[in-house]
Amino acid sequence: MKIRKNWLGQPHIEHERITSTLVAYEQELTANRALQKNEELLKSIHILLKKAGEAANQYIYDQAWKLFHSAKRLEIMSFSLEKLRTEMVKLNKEAVKATPWRKESILQLTSVKQEDFTEANIEQIREKIAEAMFLLHDHYDNVYLRINRRKRQIALVSVLLGAAIGGYLLLNWGNTKIYTIAIIGVIGSLFSTAVTLTTSSVNEKTPDQVLGAWITFLRPFIGAASALIANILLESGIISLLGGGDQVINVIAFVAGFSERYIINALENIVKPEAKKDS
Numbered sequence: 001m002k003i004r005k006n007w008l009g010q011p012h013i014e015h016e017r018i019t020s021t022l023v024a025y026e027q028e029l030t031a032n033r034a035l036q037k038n039e040e041l042l043k044s045i046h047i048l049l050k051k052a053g054e055a056a057n058q059y060i061y062d063q064a065w066k067l068f069h070s071a072k073r074l075e076i077m078s079f080s081l082e083k084l085r086t087e088m089v090k091l092n093k094e095a096v097k098a099t100p101w102r103k104e105s106i107l108q109l110t111s112v113k114q115e116d117f118t119e120a121n122i123e124q125i126r127e128k129i130a131e132a133m134f135l136l137h138d139h140y141d142n143v144y145l146r147i148n149r150r151k152r153q154i155a156l157v158s159v160l161l162g163a164a165i166g167g168y169l170l171l172n173w174g175n176t177k178i179y180t181i182a183i184i185g186v187i188g189s190l191f192s193t194a195v196t197l198t199t200s201s202v203n204e205k206t207p208d209q210v211l212g213a214w215i216t217f218l219r220p221f222i223g224a225a226s227a228l229i230a231n232i233l234l235e236s237g238i239i240s241l242l243g244g245g246d247q248v249i250n251v252i253a254f255v256a257g258f259s260e261r262y263i264i265n266a267l268e269n270i271v272k273p274e275a276k277k278d279s
Helices: 013-031 039-057 061-078 081-097 100-109 119-171 176-199 206-236 246-258 261-278
Strands: none
Touching (some): 013 039, 013 061, 039 061, 081 100, 081 119, 100 119, 119 176, 119 206, 176 206, 206 261, 246 261
16 A cells, blocks of 8 residues: 655554554454355455555545445454454443434444344344444544544635735734744744643544644644734733833733633623623
């Protein structure tokens, strides 16, 4: 498989994850003796994995994961009763991650009585577990889709915000004070990001970590914009401070970059009185 790399020349995380998963699963299939005896089923699974690999090489990751999940569900048709019990326990535990209606459906499908776990019912049990797995995979696919949409939104906002900041700096060409404020805002945002990264847990859910990585990319733009907005509010007199001077403004710029919440609160306090007047 091709190895996609990011702009730093390192393997692309999303690409590396799906390709390494496919390689590991191929090895699992080789070690699955029960599946090796069923050539027709094994051939069908390999076809799905081949298509998943092709989708990954074309960077169509959502399709690659769906094909991989289809292969996993197809493998269930070779499971013994003992392995079906193990898979049922896993699905019961993972059901908590799904949406309420999916969780309820998964728990119902995997609630097979002990006395019903017989060779006579094995095909029915396989079908139930495959259906429960489909619901869980469908949940993961939907989460992946929502993450991709949010990533595109973040990318678009980053470009627009970067262009707006660039335009504002061009309008203030030669004004070192404005440039200094923007840079300090960026430093504040990067410092905040560094603190968050060193104190946050690596056990956070994968979707939160993926979105967090993209928000980290957006933070410098937010920091610069927050610092510039803070300066505009100070210069307009909307926000007043005891004392003054460039050093105070620089501190405000850093604080604004460190936590944009301060600026949001300031803007909300400005808007609320106006909203009350209008009402």
